[in-house]
Amino acid sequence: MVSRRSWVEQVMGLPISVLARGEGAGSEAAEVAVRKVFAELIEVDRVFSPYQADSAVSLLARGEVSWDRVDPVVREVAERCVAARELTGGLFDAEVPGGGWDPSGLVKGWAVERAGEWLREVGDVDWCLNAGGDVLVVCPSTEPFTVGIQDPRDPGRVVASVPRTGGAVATSGTAARGAHLYDPRSGGAAKSRWLSVSVTGPSLEYADVLATAAFVAADGWPDVLNALPGYEGLGILADGNLFATAGWGER
Template sequence: MGTVVSLTVASGTAAQTAVDELQSAVDVVGEIFTQLDLTFSLYREGSEASRLVRGELTLAYASELMQELYAAASEWRVDTEGAFTAERPDGALDLSGIVKAHAMREAALSLGALGLQNWCLNAGGDVLVSGSPGPADTGFEDPNPWQAGIVDPFDRQKLISTYRLGASAEGGMTALATSGSAERGEHIWTVGSGRSDFLQVSVAAQDIVTADVLATAIVAGGTQTLDRSVEKWGVEVLAVGRTGTLLATPGFRNAP
């Protein structure tokens, strides 16, 4: 998917068991991302997604997963009033705006099936967590939450904010996604003409798909989509304007 995926696992078990658990977790997460990349990457000529773009395959005859993610993206397009879309300006299908979040969601299910409860998954700056960064056997009733950093789009060596993630954190947000043009250039199709109001948008939500989709939608739709997203989905948002101005919902204003 053209990005780096990292996994942090907190464990209070014996050293060798912890190593074995970590290797199993890395293997299962790596396999999920690899298989989805083989299907959905537009950088692979032989992928199903590339065949769809070239017209060698129609959606009606595509894989079940391709159809499912297209249907999910279409629902988000309606819900965001067109701010999020799976169609590029030239009409080609591009599900890259949702497939990474889907991969992270699937990875979370697999990590749970392995019995891992305390972990942090980072895929290209999008973060999904479970439990806390402390060992599972600490005995604390209220463990510390994970803390994610948000990079300054004007200086990639600095952070402009942090946000606490996890069931024990205020608001119970477990996912944080960031979208914008600061790192990858202008790759998001805005609603209407002209450039987006925002250089970068970060969204904290209770699931990674919602966070990822709305971060992209707000970049594309501007302040109206931001207001609508906060009201409809109850997410927390930190948006960086092109001149450096910040718009922050209470969760980010109160962040450490």
């Protein structure tokens, strides 16, 4: 019987779970790696959360700190946001209406991807790191995890699944947080007949960015995924119908 162990903590305002599978799942090395993952994500939330008054994002918004005085990691994320905007033709943009800056659409995927490096150091364990539905998979054994895609009309139901031996699955839509996504082209809320778009690919940072941009693109979402090789998508319509790109479901 394959050994399994799981951990769950509330970070960034959402449940983050780690599943370990393999002989080393119960080892001290696995425990240490997971604690480092959570510690890193807590620190990222401290720096980037727009809901914490003393975060860099909040201080910048209030004009209490200038860009040349923030931690270098904040400037790194800002540069990544600019690159994401260019990659998506402006469909993803951390500059929000009214002149604010909110990198949340990139930070979670970037942070989880970076924190996942701690898991890669434990070579005899397969890992599935789930940050509120955005999933990073690390499988040295090459045995896949099956990642479920939530029904945006019924959070308790899975409408599709995709096997992954590595890489990421990210989903963007309005089911969990309502109409929180905006369209940089109009400056208003993103409008689409698609309830969600899920994206698979090598990097969770880019899968998350592309999922956001794809949702904003509405019916043009499959074309957005052509911005980078190795990314595929699944869209769910309001009537429950699904549409997948040609490579969806590949490991």
